[in-house]
Amino acid sequence: MGSSPKIVIRGLKKSFGPKVVLDGIDLDIGERESLVVIGGSGSGKSVLVKCVLGLLEPDAGSIKIDGKEVIGMPVRERERLMQKFGMLFQGSALFDSLRVWENVAFGLIQGRGIERGAAREIALQKLGAVGLGPEVGELRPSELSGGMQKRVALARAIAAEPEIIIFDEPTTGLDPIMADVINDLIVDCVRDLGGTAVSITHDMASVRKIADRIAMIYKGRIIWSGAKAEMERSGNPYVDQFIHGRAEGPIKMEVRAL
């Protein structure tokens, strides 16, 4: 890890009513590092990244990006900060009222004020980078398959060349081959951009492919973090259970008897 981490999270807490989702998260994410956060469904992964992005307001704690506290930041400054981010949503979240190239160019036109013609050129080039031809650019998102939508969403996330890219369950709902294609694209994009990547997933194939470092979240806390090579011999029973996908172990699924 570099000398000054890109993102520093300390004591982050978030509850929804009586349900505690994040219970004091401490996490450092280094510059040009690809961190993967693993954890079961409902462990708070999505809430964690939504707090980092400012889509949710945490109850307590601190998030520093490039050494600057972002919680409680004025709206204007927050909007400018968003230009550092790219986000790939779990359900792709493409704008269905716009054509594919307009989706990809959205951040360039609206966020950066680049002129439409020039933004279209960049958008088509980014679509090419994820293996989609220019003819796809004229289609509507609803005309695409799930895997193609995911690739368009990836192109949109990287179009404005963000410093930090967040991937929320990038391979969920895809067939294993398309999942591997997406994983390869993520690795390539992160390497080409030279940015920081934060991914959340429970797909271990994805973890092994895209991670430099791994952090495991359980019951709202980071219970283990380390380099990818250390994961297999972490000695942590929770991590072992998760990465091998065993029903038996310290993590009890709350399955109610009928």
Next chain:
Amino acid sequence: MLDFLARVGRVFFAFLTAAGRLALFALNALSHCLRPPFYPRLMARQLIDIGYYSLPVVGLTALFTGMVLALQSNTGFSRVNAQGAIALIVAVAVTRELGPVIASLMVAGRIGAAMAAEIGTMRVTDQIDALTTLATNPFKYLVVPRLVAGTIAVPMLVLVADIIGIFGGFLVGTYKLNFNAAAYLGQTADYLHRDDVVSGLVKAAVFGFIIALMGCYHGYHSRGGAEGVGAATMYSVVSASILILVFDSALTNVLF
């Protein structure tokens, strides 16, 4: 007994919370109306959607409203031999009351519902969060164009509805009730004051704002997939319709 009171209190507090959230939403939206960036293209599209594409629905309802009004006032006025007031009553009732209210109720069903469904779907499919991550403020991009377009387009629609409504009364008056066409039009022109039309248009602007606000608010806060979007759509139409009638009576008191 205590249990009952507690329940009443809870409902009351829930109402206050909802009213407060709505007021904050409206203030936030209004403050974004004044600060750039603006999206004139989106605003123009909303203007066309609300103003132009609602014309057939609003025109038809206005036509039949004017016709029925002339028929019914004939029924009433013939009992006191005051048929001469039919042209006046049609003109005043349409411009002050029925034009704005009926046109707005139709627009609430057509446009308010569409706004809530569109924004609600964007919410539950993370498209609103996606806007934020693409450094675009969803209030400015989604809410402001709709509010501005609603406030401008509904008065224009109502102006058209006024004319068509009076024309409906004219048709019934001249063809069925055997008024002289020139005399009917002359009476309408003589007795209709500018204030009648202007107060109706002021109401229409308020109603247009309410329709767009309800559509955006309920869509923006929808939760939980298709069911949530359906509920948001329903709430937007119901609450806009009720608020239109509440504000109609309040504004009539203020504007006479």
